[in-house]
Amino acid sequence: MTTRVTRAPRVALIGECMIELRHLSADRLALGYAGDVFNTAAYLARSAAPGTVDVQFVSVTGDDPYSLAMREHWHAYGVRDTYARVLPGGKAGLYLIRTDERGERTFQHYRRGSAARDLFGPDQPAGIDDAIAGHDLVYLSGITLSILTEAARARLVDVLAETRRRGGRVAYDGNYRPSGWSSPREAAGAANAVLAHTDIALPSLDDDRLVHGDGDVGACVARLRAAGVGEIVVKLGERGCVIAGERSLEAVPAVAGAAVVDTTSAGDAFNGAYLAARLAGVAARPAAEAGALLAAEVIGHPGALLPLQPVQDQPV
Ligand code: ADP
Numbered sequence: 001m002t003t004r005v006t007r008a009p010r011v012a013l014i015g016e017c018m019i020e021l022r023h024l025s026a027d028r029l030a031l032g033y034a035g036d037v038f039n040t041a042a043y044l045a046r047s048a049a050p051g052t053v054d055v056q057f058v059s060v061t062g063d064d065p066y067s068l069a070m071r072e073h074w075h076a077y078g079v080r081d082t083y084a085r086v087l088p089g090g091k092a093g094l095y096l097i098r099t100d101e102r103g104e105r106t107f108q109h110y111r112r113g114s115a116a117r118d119l120f121g122p123d124q125p126a127g128i129d130d131a132i133a134g135h136d137l138v139y140l141s142g143i144t145l146s147i148l149t150e151a152a153r154a155r156l157v158d159v160l161a162e163t164r165r166r167g168g169r170v171a172y173d174g175n176y177r178p179s180g181w182s183s184p185r186e187a188a189g190a191a192n193a194v195l196a197h198t199d200i201a202l203p204s205l206d207d208d209r210l211v212h213g214d215g216d217v218g219a220c221v222a223r224l225r226a227a228g229v230g231e232i233v234v235k236l237g238e239r240g241c242v243i244a245g246e247r248s249l250e251a252v253p254a255v256a257g258a259a260v261v262d263t264t265s266a267g268d269a270f271n272g273a274y275l276a277a278r279l280a281g282v283a284a285r286p287a288a289e290a291g292a293l294l295a296a297e298v299i300g301h302p303g304a305l306l307p308l309q310p311v312q313d314q315p316v
Pocket of ligand 1: 205235236237238240241253254256260265267293299
Protein backbone atom coordinates (compact mmCIF):
# COMPACT_ATOMS: atom_id res chain seq x y z
CA MET A 1 0.00 0.00 0.00
CA THR A 2 1.50 3.32 -0.99
CA THR A 3 0.67 6.31 1.12
CA ARG A 4 0.24 9.73 -0.41
CA VAL A 5 1.99 11.52 2.43
CA THR A 6 5.48 11.91 3.77
CA ARG A 7 4.31 12.63 7.35
CA ALA A 8 3.29 9.77 9.63
CA PRO A 9 0.16 8.08 8.26
CA ARG A 10 -3.00 8.85 10.21
CA VAL A 11 -5.37 5.97 10.90
CA ALA A 12 -8.92 6.30 12.29
CA LEU A 13 -10.42 3.09 13.68
CA ILE A 14 -14.16 3.28 14.36
CA GLY A 15 -15.88 1.08 16.92
CA GLU A 16 -16.81 0.32 20.50
CA CYS A 17 -14.59 -0.48 23.46
CA MET A 18 -16.32 -2.16 26.38
CA ILE A 19 -15.73 -2.89 30.00
CA GLU A 20 -14.61 -6.53 30.23
CA LEU A 21 -15.27 -8.55 33.38
CA ARG A 22 -13.49 -11.88 33.19
CA HIS A 23 -14.16 -14.62 35.73
CA LEU A 24 -11.04 -15.64 37.67
CA SER A 25 -13.17 -18.05 39.68
CA ALA A 26 -16.90 -18.47 40.27
CA ASP A 27 -17.06 -15.31 42.37
CA ARG A 28 -13.99 -13.25 41.40
CA LEU A 29 -13.76 -11.02 38.32
CA ALA A 30 -10.89 -9.18 36.63
CA LEU A 31 -11.65 -5.78 35.07
CA GLY A 32 -10.37 -4.93 31.59
CA TYR A 33 -11.36 -2.92 28.51
CA ALA A 34 -11.60 -4.40 25.00
CA GLY A 35 -13.56 -4.59 21.77
CA ASP A 36 -12.65 -5.89 18.32
CA VAL A 37 -11.75 -2.57 16.66
CA PHE A 38 -10.04 -1.21 19.76
CA ASN A 39 -7.97 -4.42 19.91
CA THR A 40 -6.88 -3.87 16.31
CA ALA A 41 -6.00 -0.24 17.14
CA ALA A 42 -3.87 -1.37 20.09
CA TYR A 43 -2.09 -4.02 17.98
CA LEU A 44 -1.54 -1.57 15.13
CA ALA A 45 0.03 0.90 17.57
CA ARG A 46 2.14 -1.88 19.07
CA SER A 47 3.33 -3.13 15.67
CA ALA A 48 4.29 0.26 14.23
CA ALA A 49 7.67 1.77 15.03
CA PRO A 50 7.22 4.48 17.71
CA GLY A 51 5.93 7.74 16.31
CA THR A 52 5.45 6.41 12.77
CA VAL A 53 1.64 6.11 12.78
CA ASP A 54 -1.05 8.25 14.42
CA VAL A 55 -3.61 5.73 15.70
CA GLN A 56 -6.98 7.30 16.53
CA PHE A 57 -9.87 5.36 18.04
CA VAL A 58 -13.16 6.96 17.02
CA SER A 59 -15.94 6.09 19.43
CA VAL A 60 -18.28 7.58 22.02
CA THR A 61 -17.88 7.00 25.75
CA GLY A 62 -19.77 8.19 28.79
CA ASP A 63 -18.42 10.45 31.53
CA ASP A 64 -18.58 7.84 34.30
CA PRO A 65 -15.41 6.65 36.07
CA TYR A 66 -15.21 3.50 33.93
CA SER A 67 -15.36 5.49 30.69
CA LEU A 68 -12.60 7.76 31.99
CA ALA A 69 -10.45 4.79 33.00
CA MET A 70 -11.13 3.23 29.60
CA ARG A 71 -9.67 6.27 27.86
CA GLU A 72 -6.56 6.08 30.04
CA HIS A 73 -6.30 2.45 28.96
CA TRP A 74 -6.41 3.52 25.28
CA HIS A 75 -3.61 6.03 25.87
CA ALA A 76 -1.50 3.43 27.66
CA TYR A 77 -1.76 1.25 24.56
CA GLY A 78 -0.62 4.08 22.28
CA VAL A 79 -4.13 4.79 20.97
CA ARG A 80 -5.38 8.38 20.80
CA ASP A 81 -8.92 9.68 21.28
CA THR A 82 -9.03 13.09 19.58
CA TYR A 83 -12.32 12.28 17.81
CA ALA A 84 -13.94 10.14 20.51
CA ARG A 85 -16.82 12.15 21.93
CA VAL A 86 -18.03 12.09 25.52
CA LEU A 87 -21.78 11.63 25.90
CA PRO A 88 -22.81 13.43 29.10
CA GLY A 89 -24.55 10.95 31.38
CA GLY A 90 -23.64 8.07 29.05
CA LYS A 91 -22.08 4.78 30.11
CA ALA A 92 -19.73 2.29 28.51
CA GLY A 93 -21.06 -1.12 27.42
CA LEU A 94 -19.99 -4.18 29.39
CA TYR A 95 -19.47 -7.88 28.87
CA LEU A 96 -18.76 -10.84 31.12
CA ILE A 97 -16.59 -13.79 30.10
CA ARG A 98 -17.10 -17.12 31.78
CA THR A 99 -15.00 -20.21 31.10
CA ASP A 100 -16.63 -23.56 31.86
CA GLU A 101 -14.87 -26.66 33.14
CA ARG A 102 -14.06 -27.77 29.55
CA GLY A 103 -12.39 -24.41 28.75
CA GLU A 104 -15.35 -23.23 26.62
CA ARG A 105 -15.80 -19.47 26.86
CA THR A 106 -19.17 -17.77 26.86
CA PHE A 107 -19.81 -14.04 26.59
CA GLN A 108 -22.71 -12.11 28.07
CA HIS A 109 -23.09 -8.56 26.74
CA TYR A 110 -24.74 -5.50 28.27
CA ARG A 111 -24.31 -3.01 25.45
CA ARG A 112 -27.83 -1.94 24.46
CA GLY A 113 -27.60 1.47 26.11
CA SER A 114 -23.89 2.01 25.59
CA ALA A 115 -22.63 5.46 24.66
CA ALA A 116 -20.88 4.07 21.55
CA ARG A 117 -24.30 3.54 19.98
CA ASP A 118 -24.39 7.31 19.55
CA LEU A 119 -21.68 7.08 16.85
CA PHE A 120 -22.89 8.82 13.67
CA GLY A 121 -26.14 9.69 15.46
CA PRO A 122 -27.87 13.07 15.39
CA ASP A 123 -25.65 14.46 18.17
CA GLN A 124 -22.39 13.80 16.29
CA PRO A 125 -21.02 17.14 15.05
CA ALA A 126 -20.37 17.24 11.30
CA GLY A 127 -16.79 18.21 12.11
CA ILE A 128 -16.12 14.66 13.32
CA ASP A 129 -17.26 13.17 10.01
CA ASP A 130 -15.01 15.63 8.23
CA ALA A 131 -12.03 14.84 10.47
CA ILE A 132 -12.44 11.07 9.96
CA ALA A 133 -12.58 11.50 6.19
CA GLY A 134 -9.25 13.35 6.30
CA HIS A 135 -7.38 10.22 7.48
CA ASP A 136 -5.07 8.14 5.32
CA LEU A 137 -6.74 4.92 6.45
CA VAL A 138 -10.17 4.37 8.03
CA TYR A 139 -10.85 0.96 9.60
CA LEU A 140 -14.09 -0.55 10.86
CA SER A 141 -15.73 -3.94 11.35
CA GLY A 142 -19.05 -5.70 11.04
CA ILE A 143 -19.44 -5.27 14.79
CA THR A 144 -19.10 -1.50 14.36
CA LEU A 145 -22.00 -1.65 11.89
CA SER A 146 -24.09 -3.81 14.23
CA ILE A 147 -24.27 -1.16 16.97
CA LEU A 148 -25.48 1.60 14.62
CA THR A 149 -28.97 2.53 13.45
CA GLU A 150 -29.68 2.35 9.74
CA ALA A 151 -29.47 6.14 9.49
CA ALA A 152 -26.13 6.17 11.31
CA ARG A 153 -24.80 3.46 8.99
CA ALA A 154 -25.79 5.54 5.97
CA ARG A 155 -23.94 8.53 7.41
CA LEU A 156 -20.88 6.37 8.06
CA VAL A 157 -20.95 5.11 4.45
CA ASP A 158 -20.95 8.75 3.28
CA VAL A 159 -17.83 9.34 5.40
CA LEU A 160 -16.13 6.32 3.79
CA ALA A 161 -16.95 7.64 0.32
CA GLU A 162 -15.56 11.05 1.27
CA THR A 163 -12.41 9.43 2.71
CA ARG A 164 -11.68 7.83 -0.64
CA ARG A 165 -12.58 10.96 -2.57
CA ARG A 166 -9.83 12.72 -0.60
CA GLY A 167 -7.31 9.98 -1.34
CA GLY A 168 -7.59 7.94 1.86
CA ARG A 169 -8.25 4.20 2.06
CA VAL A 170 -10.87 2.12 3.80
CA ALA A 171 -10.21 -1.25 5.51
CA TYR A 172 -13.00 -3.58 6.67
CA ASP A 173 -13.19 -6.80 8.68
CA GLY A 174 -16.68 -8.30 8.53
CA ASN A 175 -16.53 -9.60 12.13
CA TYR A 176 -19.95 -11.11 12.76
CA ARG A 177 -21.77 -11.37 16.08
CA PRO A 178 -25.20 -12.85 15.30
CA SER A 179 -26.77 -11.26 18.41
CA GLY A 180 -26.12 -7.81 16.93
CA TRP A 181 -28.41 -8.40 13.95
CA SER A 182 -32.00 -9.44 13.27
CA SER A 183 -30.73 -11.82 10.55
CA PRO A 184 -27.59 -12.63 8.53
CA ARG A 185 -29.37 -10.96 5.60
CA GLU A 186 -29.51 -7.65 7.48
CA ALA A 187 -25.78 -7.97 8.30
CA ALA A 188 -25.00 -8.74 4.64
CA GLY A 189 -26.88 -5.65 3.46
CA ALA A 190 -24.95 -3.40 5.84
CA ALA A 191 -21.64 -5.05 4.91
CA ASN A 192 -22.29 -4.69 1.18
CA ALA A 193 -22.88 -0.94 1.56
CA VAL A 194 -19.44 -0.65 3.20
CA LEU A 195 -17.68 -3.06 0.81
CA ALA A 196 -18.66 -0.78 -2.09
CA HIS A 197 -16.22 1.73 -0.56
CA THR A 198 -13.58 -0.69 0.74
CA ASP A 199 -9.97 -0.92 -0.44
CA ILE A 200 -8.72 -3.59 1.96
CA ALA A 201 -10.92 -6.48 3.16
CA LEU A 202 -9.65 -8.68 6.01
CA PRO A 203 -12.51 -11.14 6.58
CA SER A 204 -12.58 -14.46 8.39
CA LEU A 205 -14.06 -17.13 6.17
CA ASP A 206 -16.12 -18.48 9.09
CA ASP A 207 -17.89 -15.10 9.44
CA ASP A 208 -18.40 -14.50 5.71
CA ARG A 209 -19.75 -18.02 5.33
CA LEU A 210 -22.49 -17.18 7.85
CA VAL A 211 -23.26 -13.68 6.55
CA HIS A 212 -22.75 -14.00 2.80
CA GLY A 213 -23.00 -17.77 2.30
CA ASP A 214 -19.46 -18.09 0.88
CA GLY A 215 -18.75 -21.80 0.41
CA ASP A 216 -14.97 -21.47 0.26
CA VAL A 217 -12.10 -19.00 -0.05
CA GLY A 218 -12.57 -18.76 -3.83
CA ALA A 219 -16.22 -17.74 -3.44
CA CYS A 220 -15.35 -15.20 -0.76
CA VAL A 221 -12.61 -13.65 -2.90
CA ALA A 222 -14.81 -13.60 -6.03
CA ARG A 223 -17.58 -11.79 -4.14
CA LEU A 224 -15.18 -9.21 -2.69
CA ARG A 225 -13.52 -8.63 -6.05
CA ALA A 226 -16.93 -8.16 -7.66
CA ALA A 227 -17.66 -5.53 -4.98
CA GLY A 228 -14.53 -3.68 -6.14
CA VAL A 229 -12.22 -4.49 -3.22
CA GLY A 230 -8.59 -4.38 -4.41
CA GLU A 231 -6.71 -5.93 -1.49
CA ILE A 232 -8.10 -9.07 0.12
CA VAL A 233 -6.76 -11.36 2.86
CA VAL A 234 -9.09 -14.14 4.00
CA LYS A 235 -8.31 -15.49 7.48
CA LEU A 236 -8.76 -19.20 8.13
CA GLY A 237 -7.93 -19.67 11.83
CA GLU A 238 -5.31 -22.35 12.43
CA ARG A 239 -5.11 -22.88 8.63
CA GLY A 240 -3.57 -19.42 8.26
CA CYS A 241 -4.82 -17.08 5.57
CA VAL A 242 -5.06 -16.59 1.82
CA ILE A 243 -3.93 -13.45 0.01
CA ALA A 244 -5.83 -12.74 -3.19
CA GLY A 245 -3.47 -11.43 -5.86
CA GLU A 246 -4.79 -10.07 -9.15
CA ARG A 247 -5.37 -13.53 -10.57
CA SER A 248 -4.04 -16.07 -8.09
CA LEU A 249 -4.55 -17.02 -4.47
CA GLU A 250 -1.50 -17.29 -2.19
CA ALA A 251 -1.72 -19.28 1.03
CA VAL A 252 0.19 -18.05 4.07
CA PRO A 253 0.32 -20.67 6.83
CA ALA A 254 -0.37 -20.01 10.49
CA VAL A 255 2.57 -20.41 12.88
CA ALA A 256 2.91 -24.17 13.38
CA GLY A 257 2.64 -25.60 16.87
CA ALA A 258 1.51 -22.35 18.48
CA ALA A 259 0.35 -22.90 22.07
CA VAL A 260 -3.34 -22.09 22.29
CA VAL A 261 -4.57 -20.65 25.57
CA ASP A 262 -7.31 -18.34 24.28
CA THR A 263 -8.02 -17.50 20.62
CA THR A 264 -9.88 -14.27 21.45
CA SER A 265 -8.72 -11.43 19.19
CA ALA A 266 -6.40 -13.54 16.99
CA GLY A 267 -7.98 -11.88 13.97
CA ASP A 268 -7.82 -8.41 15.54
CA ALA A 269 -4.10 -8.85 16.23
CA PHE A 270 -3.54 -10.17 12.72
CA ASN A 271 -5.26 -7.09 11.26
CA GLY A 272 -3.27 -4.66 13.44
CA ALA A 273 0.11 -6.16 12.51
CA TYR A 274 -0.86 -6.56 8.85
CA LEU A 275 -2.00 -2.94 8.48
CA ALA A 276 1.03 -1.57 10.36
CA ALA A 277 3.31 -3.44 7.95
CA ARG A 278 1.38 -2.30 4.88
CA LEU A 279 1.47 1.33 6.09
CA ALA A 280 5.25 0.95 6.42
CA GLY A 281 5.42 -0.10 2.76
CA VAL A 282 5.86 -3.85 3.37
CA ALA A 283 4.45 -6.22 0.69
CA ALA A 284 1.28 -8.20 1.39
CA ARG A 285 2.96 -11.58 2.03
CA PRO A 286 5.46 -10.47 4.69
CA ALA A 287 2.71 -8.28 6.16
CA ALA A 288 0.47 -11.37 6.48
CA GLU A 289 3.38 -13.28 8.02
CA ALA A 290 3.76 -10.48 10.59
CA GLY A 291 0.01 -10.80 11.25
CA ALA A 292 0.29 -14.56 11.76
CA LEU A 293 3.26 -14.15 14.10
CA LEU A 294 1.50 -11.63 16.34
CA ALA A 295 -1.74 -13.66 16.29
CA ALA A 296 0.20 -16.76 17.40
CA GLU A 297 1.63 -14.81 20.34
CA VAL A 298 -1.80 -13.43 21.28
CA ILE A 299 -3.49 -16.84 21.37
CA GLY A 300 -0.85 -18.02 23.83
CA HIS A 301 -2.17 -15.53 26.41
CA PRO A 302 -5.55 -15.22 28.15
CA GLY A 303 -7.78 -12.30 27.13
CA ALA A 304 -7.96 -10.03 24.10
CA LEU A 305 -4.86 -7.93 24.70
CA LEU A 306 -1.29 -8.91 25.34
CA PRO A 307 0.11 -7.18 28.40
CA LEU A 308 1.64 -4.29 26.49
CA GLN A 309 4.48 -2.13 27.60
CA PRO A 310 2.59 1.08 28.36
CA VAL A 311 3.79 3.86 26.08
CA GLN A 312 3.32 7.60 26.31
CA ASP A 313 1.43 9.41 23.57
CA GLN A 314 3.88 9.83 20.73
CA PRO A 315 4.06 13.21 19.06
CA VAL A 316 3.44 12.52 15.36
P1 ADP B 1 -10.71 -14.33 13.73
O1 ADP B 1 -10.25 -14.19 15.15
O2 ADP B 1 -11.02 -13.01 13.07
O3 ADP B 1 -11.78 -15.37 13.52
P2 ADP B 1 -8.88 -16.29 12.73
O4 ADP B 1 -9.38 -17.23 13.76
O5 ADP B 1 -9.05 -16.66 11.32
O6 ADP B 1 -9.43 -14.82 12.93
O7 ADP B 1 -7.32 -16.11 13.06
C1 ADP B 1 -6.54 -15.08 12.50
C2 ADP B 1 -5.12 -15.56 12.37
O8 ADP B 1 -4.66 -15.97 13.65
C3 ADP B 1 -4.96 -16.76 11.46
O9 ADP B 1 -4.79 -16.35 10.10
C4 ADP B 1 -3.69 -17.39 12.01
O10 ADP B 1 -2.53 -16.78 11.49
C5 ADP B 1 -3.79 -17.08 13.51
N1 ADP B 1 -4.35 -18.24 14.23
C6 ADP B 1 -5.63 -18.46 14.61
N2 ADP B 1 -5.77 -19.63 15.24
C7 ADP B 1 -4.53 -20.20 15.28
C8 ADP B 1 -3.98 -21.42 15.81
N3 ADP B 1 -4.75 -22.33 16.44
N4 ADP B 1 -2.65 -21.62 15.68
C9 ADP B 1 -1.84 -20.72 15.07
N5 ADP B 1 -2.30 -19.57 14.56
C10 ADP B 1 -3.62 -19.29 14.65
